[in-house]
Amino acid sequence: MSQKAEFEAFLKKMEDMVAFAKAQFGFPILIDPRTGIVMWYDQRELKVKFIISVDKVRKFFEALREGKLLATKCKSTGRILFPPQVDCPDDPKSEVEWIELPTEGELITWTIINVKPYSFSHYPDYIVGIARLPAVNINVLAWVKCKDPSKLKQGMKVKITIEKREPEGYLTYQIVPVEEC
């Protein structure tokens, strides 16, 4: 059972108990079996979904569709910025140019997300890592594609590739070890 299914089963059980409590005693009140604390089960629900402006970095997404990972570069200082931003932190007067990042890197660190946030609870355990791209001295944080995490090693060669993230069905980037993993 996915963590999402487990959580939804837990909430359903809670709702059933609350329905019983309301019918029996007149209130959505439960007693925590662990602590004995009396709790009001909130009858209002807040659903939050953000709509985030990515207007200034739209080039990033246009390039991602063509299989390229872009960063920005400050024209005056030469500093490369990834994730991309269109203002230079060291020289506010400088303009930025868009550059394509090399795909070759090495793995610096990684973790396996075993206990997932609710909005990721439909996935099996996933690996998140940070890869360094030595040619530009930039780090990229992304999912690491590897079936056997015990094969992962600090410094191992990796490539940054573009993948379609399912089931959501949108393009993003990932870290893929060069050797079979």
Add this chain to the structure above:
Amino acid sequence: MGNAGGWSSEALVPVVVNEYSGLTGKGAFRVEAACATGSAAVKAAADAVAAGVADIALAVGVEKMNESPTPIVVEFIGRAGNYFWEFENFGLTFPGYYALYATYYMQKYGVKEEDLCEVAVKNHYYGSLNPKAQFQRRITVEECMKSRYIAWPLKLYDCSPITDGAAAVILASEELATKITDSPVWIEAIGVSTGTANLSKREDYDGLKAARIAAQEAYKRAKLDPENIVKQIDVADVHDCFTIAEIMAYEDLGFAKRGEGVKLIREKQTYVGGLIPVNVDGGLKAKGHPIGATGVSMAVEMTKQLLGKAESGRQVTVKNGRGLAHNVGGTGHYCYVTIYSLSKPKG
């Protein structure tokens, strides 16, 4: 008022607390610095008193994390990084961010999961001696090693829990303080810093640069020798949201050299009677980590320790009259290092 919120129902916490405690009419505001929120509240109150705009100020930290079920709390804390580039696409969790540091540190310095568990064993031990700690039970390395993975290589016993809690301290001018009490504790210095929002922009993953900057600033302001800090303080509360965080804190604060923090815990040098007792209140790990309250509870603990009022078995010997609180927000996104002292600061 230090309160991170999000997971709890009440929106205007400062006015609700004021009304409940009979303080309606007094000025109030909420501050937020992720897990360092409590220290930010203490700093806001201390700054107001130091600037002379207030004679007395109350710093309260409060958090009710249990109002939301665990997967939702995991969701909220996971978003405490660089939202779009870390969470939206890659679903990092708070244990996950620190696990990235743990993997790096363990690979670089040959540290084992058992070493991390030693931190949990110590902090649970002191939790058992602190009646206000969330966890009262001592654990063994074996129990810790058997616990399930939360974000590999971090296991359940490497992680601080989801906690409801509150703490409060009163800060007052010298003139007023001497009228209220004959044993005031002074804030000698506060060092503050921030780190990059996005973890991929960090220079290294075996320590928190924000903590190193905050510590240096605090030591400079308190006129302490940064090379010999353990000889100038008696006790420290450090931000052990995860076991790896306590080991990195030893190094960031200068208690140990880079890569050698693990030796302190292996040799039990951070127990009472050791080189420098750390988290002898149980730390975040066993005392609990109610986000906005944690930094204020550190101020309470340093006060208790310096005044010799801690429970038997966890009271340190006070020789230098000085304690240190290290409170990190996020994964080194914010850091506050506060030096508490029995003596009035020099100059």
